[in-house]
Structures are given as C-alpha cells and as structure tokens.
Amino acid sequence: MLSLVSAPPFWLRDNCPCSGCRDPRNGQKLFQITELPAGLAVGSVQPATTPDGAPAHEVVWAPDGHRSVYPESWLGAHLPGTAADGGDGRGEDDKELWDAAGLAGRLPEADWADYVTDPAARATALDSVLRLGFVLLRGVPVRDRQVLDVARTFGYVRETNYGELFEVRVEADPNNLAFTGARITPHTDNPYRDPVPTLQLLHCLTNAAQGGDSGLVDGFHAASLLRAEDPGAYEVLTRVPVPFAFADARTELRAHRPLIGTDPAGRIREIRFNNRSIGTLHQPAGVLDAFYAAYRRFGELLLRPGLQLDFRLTPGDCLIFDNTRLLHARTAFAESGDRHLQGAYADIDGLASTLAVLRRKDTPA
Ligand SMILES: [Zn+2]
Structure with a gap:
C-alpha cells in the first residue's frame, strides 16, 4: 500500500486535483499556499475510484476535513522516491x-x-x-x-x-x-x-x-x-x-x-x-x-x-x-x-x- 500517511502533507495537498483546488477548465490552482491550515496532516486514507473509474486513494485531511482523491497512477509516478529529479530538459x-x-x-x-x-x-x-x-x-x-x-x-x-x-x-x-x-x-x-x-x-x-x-x-x-x-x-x-x-x-x-x-x-x-x-x-x-x-x-x-x-x-x-x-x-x-x-x-x-x-x-x- 502506498505510504500516503508519510507523504509530506503540504506537498500532497498542493497537488490535490479536486475542482475546488484546481479550475477544471485549465488545471490552474485556485488557492494560495498560505491558505492551507498550519497543522495540516493526513487524517485518514481509504480506497476510492476516480470519476472515470481508475483506482485511487481518498485522503481526508485534518484539521479542515478537505477530501482529495489521488489516482494510483499519479501517486506511482510522483510520490517521493518514485522519480528522480530529471531536470527541466535543458541540462x-x-x-x-x-x-x-x-x-x-x-x-x-x-x-x-x-x-x-x-x-x-x-x-x-x-x-x-x-x-x-x-x-x-x-x-x-x-x-x-x-x-x-x-x-x-x-x-x-x-x-x-x-x-x-x-x-x-x-x-x-x-x-x-x-x-x-x-x-x-x-x-x-x-x-x-x-x-x-x-x-x-x-x-x-x-x-x-x-x-x-x-x-x-x-x-x-x-x-x-x-x-x-x-x-x-x-x-x-x-x-x-x-x-x-x-x-x-x-x-x-x-x-x-x-x-x-x-x-x-x-x-x-x-x-x-x-x-x-x-x-x-x-x-x-x-x-x-x-x-x-x-x-x-x-x-x-x-x-x-x-x-x-x-x-x-x-x-x-x-x-x-x-x-x-x-x-x-x-x-x-x-x-x-x-x-x-x-x-x-x-x-x-x-x-x-x-x-x-x-x-x-x-x-x-
Ligand atoms: Zn482539493
């Protein structure tokens, strides 16, 4: 099982794909990093599916109760330790x-x-x-x-x-x-x-x-x-x-x-x-x-x-x-x-x- 509980909380929350966090029309973020609560932490994790049926994990956040659904494919590609810092293509x-x-x-x-x-x-x-x-x-x-x-x-x-x-x-x-x-x-x-x-x-x-x-x-x-x-x-x-x-x-x-x-x-x-x-x-x-x-x-x-x-x-x-x-x-x-x-x-x-x-x-x- 993916170690969502130990993922850096601000990093994980900053990547929340929900329509409250990202404008679905263009993918741009709708919140400022300073607006996230200071004591941010993963409250609970349960299995879920994305709207198009792909396997995912749902995080319920403490202390604000926000819910984030992360596709397994995204977690597999991006969780710390899964991908090296490949640079920006120019190096x-x-x-x-x-x-x-x-x-x-x-x-x-x-x-x-x-x-x-x-x-x-x-x-x-x-x-x-x-x-x-x-x-x-x-x-x-x-x-x-x-x-x-x-x-x-x-x-x-x-x-x-x-x-x-x-x-x-x-x-x-x-x-x-x-x-x-x-x-x-x-x-x-x-x-x-x-x-x-x-x-x-x-x-x-x-x-x-x-x-x-x-x-x-x-x-x-x-x-x-x-x-x-x-x-x-x-x-x-x-x-x-x-x-x-x-x-x-x-x-x-x-x-x-x-x-x-x-x-x-x-x-x-x-x-x-x-x-x-x-x-x-x-x-x-x-x-x-x-x-x-x-x-x-x-x-x-x-x-x-x-x-x-x-x-x-x-x-x-x-x-x-x-x-x-x-x-x-x-x-x-x-x-x-x-x-x-x-x-x-x-x-x-x-x-x-x-x-x-x-x-x-x-x-x-
Ligand atoms: Zn969100």
Missing part, C-alpha cells in the same frame, strides 16, 4: 553529447518539404534541436526573409537591436565582426543579452565565396571534458561572473554570467563564450589569475581537433541551433566573393512546446 543529462566523429554519417537533417507537410518529420527535426542541439533543414526556399517563416514553423522570432533578422554578409562599416570576411572562432551569440536568445537560425542564400565554411562545437561536451581534465578550471568557470558587453551608436547591452552555467543540481545548462564581447572583469587579483588560466584552457579545448563538426552551408540550407549549448564558427572568406546568410533569433521554450503538442497528438486517445 546535460537530458542531452546527447557529441563530437564530430560521433555524428559522422548521421547529421540531423530534414528536407524542407517533408518538414512542412509531415508532422512526424517535423517532430524528429525539432527533437534533434533539443537532443543534439541542432538540425539542418535542406531545400528551404532561397527567398529574402524566409528565415522568419522558418522560425514561425515552431515558435516566435526574437527581435533585437539587429532587427527582426540580421544580414550576415560583408558590410562597409560593420558594427560586428560577423559582418566582415574575418574568420570567426567558435562562440555563442549575444552573451551580452539578458535573457540571451536561446535559439539561432542561419539561412544560406548565397555561398559562392572562397572559404566561409561553417563549424559547430557541442559546448556541453567541451565543458564536460574540462570538468574531467581540470576540475579546478571548470569550477572557476561556473562561478566567476563575466561582464559581457556590446555597444554601438544606438545600443548599449550588458549581462554578467559565468562562461559555464549550471542548474541547482550542478548539471551543465548554459554556455556563454564569445571572445569579442568579454568586458573588463573586476575581481580580486587571485580570482583574475585563476579565471584567465581557466578561460585559456577552455578556449584551447574548444579548438581541439575532433570536437568541431565542419560543413558547408549551400543555398537553401537553414541551420537551427541551441545558442545556449552549441558554439558556431566559420572560416575566413574572400570579401570579393558572394556570401550572404540571413539570421534570426528565437527561443527554445516555443520549440519545446511545439514538439510537446505534436507528440500529444501522436498519443492514442
């Missing part, structure tokens, strides 16, 4: 970490026509973004602003000071090195933003220049290697806040975050790495020495051969990737050559929601 435990060899012959990609017309193909592609950190859509129409339509297939465009979308091509007076022909080493975008854009899209319209190949590095994998090889350096990078900053004539942005963000259980959850936008750290001298040693070590690790997946975007390719996990890079290209990508930002909660609803429809009623 390293919920991901498949990779290096370049690990993805050989199984690049997560989808044909645009399938992606648009087939919900199963769309679900597989979106799942790749959550699990591996990216998906490459092929055969996307080569059309101005198409990248915004791609974002709207799973979520919402995040407009920024760069606009609804940004043009990745050589500009005469670039406010960002991305808009030159320079080599760009592995980095995450916009670490100076709070909140940071969690997804990025890059849609290739033209890539006829010499050079300009793309690369992706799994930052969670790299951080896990750092943790294994140099735990002290890893620890420093999870703790020291780094002032990231961006400024141009019309904008001034900053955010202070560690290079490696962890969740409350210590799991790797977010990477911010961008040499171009690290401002001046203000810390005791010893902390600065330790930070720079660790930062250099992590920087070297991110450039280690074998970690970076190299490929070349061709017109009609659209890359969707997790900007809190993957670092992206490109080789230098001849500024005389024609290379034009359109990029946009979006957010991963919208993508995860779209995938969850797609899967809900898959489930037989």
Whole structure:
C-alpha cells in the first residue's frame, strides 16, 4: 500500500486535483499556499475510484476535513522516491553529447518539404534541436526573409537591436565582426543579452565565396571534458561572473554570467563564450589569475581537433541551433566573393512546446 500517511502533507495537498483546488477548465490552482491550515496532516486514507473509474486513494485531511482523491497512477509516478529529479530538459543529462566523429554519417537533417507537410518529420527535426542541439533543414526556399517563416514553423522570432533578422554578409562599416570576411572562432551569440536568445537560425542564400565554411562545437561536451581534465578550471568557470558587453551608436547591452552555467543540481545548462564581447572583469587579483588560466584552457579545448563538426552551408540550407549549448564558427572568406546568410533569433521554450503538442497528438486517445 502506498505510504500516503508519510507523504509530506503540504506537498500532497498542493497537488490535490479536486475542482475546488484546481479550475477544471485549465488545471490552474485556485488557492494560495498560505491558505492551507498550519497543522495540516493526513487524517485518514481509504480506497476510492476516480470519476472515470481508475483506482485511487481518498485522503481526508485534518484539521479542515478537505477530501482529495489521488489516482494510483499519479501517486506511482510522483510520490517521493518514485522519480528522480530529471531536470527541466535543458541540462546535460537530458542531452546527447557529441563530437564530430560521433555524428559522422548521421547529421540531423530534414528536407524542407517533408518538414512542412509531415508532422512526424517535423517532430524528429525539432527533437534533434533539443537532443543534439541542432538540425539542418535542406531545400528551404532561397527567398529574402524566409528565415522568419522558418522560425514561425515552431515558435516566435526574437527581435533585437539587429532587427527582426540580421544580414550576415560583408558590410562597409560593420558594427560586428560577423559582418566582415574575418574568420570567426567558435562562440555563442549575444552573451551580452539578458535573457540571451536561446535559439539561432542561419539561412544560406548565397555561398559562392572562397572559404566561409561553417563549424559547430557541442559546448556541453567541451565543458564536460574540462570538468574531467581540470576540475579546478571548470569550477572557476561556473562561478566567476563575466561582464559581457556590446555597444554601438544606438545600443548599449550588458549581462554578467559565468562562461559555464549550471542548474541547482550542478548539471551543465548554459554556455556563454564569445571572445569579442568579454568586458573588463573586476575581481580580486587571485580570482583574475585563476579565471584567465581557466578561460585559456577552455578556449584551447574548444579548438581541439575532433570536437568541431565542419560543413558547408549551400543555398537553401537553414541551420537551427541551441545558442545556449552549441558554439558556431566559420572560416575566413574572400570579401570579393558572394556570401550572404540571413539570421534570426528565437527561443527554445516555443520549440519545446511545439514538439510537446505534436507528440500529444501522436498519443492514442
Ligand atoms: Zn482539493
């Protein structure tokens, strides 16, 4: 018999499914935690059934006499000790970490026509973004602003000071090195933003220049290697806040975050790495020495051969990737050559929601 009597009373009562405690139309709770009586305790427990006939247990509460009916299936899945804290889906435990060899012959990609017309193909592609950190859509129409339509297939465009979308091509007076022909080493975008854009899209319209190949590095994998090889350096990078900053004539942005963000259980959850936008750290001298040693070590690790997946975007390719996990890079290209990508930002909660609803429809009623 389930040990309802020993379950934490406030936890159990907070999950009461009755229509007095939760609005049946939307499942939202109707009471404040402060409204529950101070001496709350399970008074008695007896076998019951839910309105649709499933086995359940009824709790009569002391001191207020409230009655709660908990389905056995719910208790089996949620009572303390039955389920581990699995995290929120964003941490390293919920991901498949990779290096370049690990993805050989199984690049997560989808044909645009399938992606648009087939919900199963769309679900597989979106799942790749959550699990591996990216998906490459092929055969996307080569059309101005198409990248915004791609974002709207799973979520919402995040407009920024760069606009609804940004043009990745050589500009005469670039406010960002991305808009030159320079080599760009592995980095995450916009670490100076709070909140940071969690997804990025890059849609290739033209890539006829010499050079300009793309690369992706799994930052969670790299951080896990750092943790294994140099735990002290890893620890420093999870703790020291780094002032990231961006400024141009019309904008001034900053955010202070560690290079490696962890969740409350210590799991790797977010990477911010961008040499171009690290401002001046203000810390005791010893902390600065330790930070720079660790930062250099992590920087070297991110450039280690074998970690970076190299490929070349061709017109009609659209890359969707997790900007809190993957670092992206490109080789230098001849500024005389024609290379034009359109990029946009979006957010991963919208993508995860779209995938969850797609899967809900898959489930037989
Ligand atoms: Zn209730």
